[in-house]
Amino acid sequence: MNTANQYQDCIDACNACAVACNTCFAQCLQETDVQMMARCIALDADCAAICTLAANAMARNSEMAKHFCRLCSEVCLACAHECEQHHHAHCQACAKACKKCAQACLDMLN
């Protein structure tokens, strides 16, 4: 019985993206210009949620895994686009993790 998972790279990218989004979320809330960060915070929450769901579904070898990853890639790109517009280090780190995860999801579809 093989306990390794065919989707391990994408699972790792989703988990790393969820950490980056949650970190960005928490640090945005500590910024002095938090009102400017409202959309970033909201997208961080969305992106962490779908990354987490996708990682869990891939680990279960779900027949729906590709559907979840397709949507995950879309939410990651939306979050990356918003984060890129802010100079904060946590936003830049989050944008990078989101783009990496979006690509891992697209790779997994093929």
Next chain:
Amino acid sequence: MNTANQYQDCIDACNACAVACNTCFAQCLQETDVQMMARCIALDADCAAICTLAANAMARNSEMAKHFCRLCSEVCLACAHECEQHHHAHCQACAKACKKCAQACLDMLN
């Protein structure tokens, strides 16, 4: 400030569907023919997960809510199709909740 949510009907359908899927999951595990129920159990887990995510996103008025609900409707229909093939009361109840939730998600998109 209005604390009501424009998506309340769809949130309620998603939460009811998650309960039905989780109930079906637990009761499938108690069946004597549990091997026959493996795909039902797996889809119950997928469907409960996306219903829960969609309900939370709608309650946050997420800009991604429609994307989540579109996928939720697809997973609900897959789960309903599997559940309908089993005579257990919990499967029939789950199929019904899944179809109602799929429709609520489609209605919410328009």
Next chain:
Amino acid sequence: MNTANQYQDCIDACNACAVACNTCFAQCLQETDVQMMARCIALDADCAAICTLAANAMARNSEMAKHFCRLCSEVCLACAHECEQHHHAHCQACAKACKKCAQACLDMLN
């Protein structure tokens, strides 16, 4: 086969609390004094997460359900205490839903 759930009242309270927390989260992000709402937003996210987990576990008749509900009651009370300090209608509504959910969780333990 009985498809009803012994924990239905507590499941309903958890789902209602998750909606109230997510609503408060989204509306806090739209306030002009959002920096003042940072702890409220963070606790809303924690509380929605544990309410959702507890509701799903109860619906699965999980042997861990009481453990999840004990912690859920504690997080609900922390969130209620923070929300009560803000005059916004969504905060007051959230505090009320949190206290109701905390009580439902304590009732479920006995």
Next chain:
Amino acid sequence: MNTANQYQDCIDACNACAVACNTCFAQCLQETDVQMMARCIALDADCAAICTLAANAMARNSEMAKHFCRLCSEVCLACAHECEQHHHAHCQACAKACKKCAQACLDMLN
């Protein structure tokens, strides 16, 4: 602005445990003796859920993180105890990941 997380080791252990639990869940459903695995499957679902919640909360630097990790360690130990009783490689791998995660959560509390 430091984007690293003080809880990174525990986050990694929680994510690895969630993967192991979800893998065990899926592979238990494929076993011929799936009825014997019912409690293992149920605990896998509980454990993956609380590991995921704890990882997300730690990444948000949640003030509730220690509460979530204390419960996570308890659920991990219950899941490990069940998995250890089965000879399947996925159960043994899951038991090991659960015990490692339980220890990481206890370490994080201190």
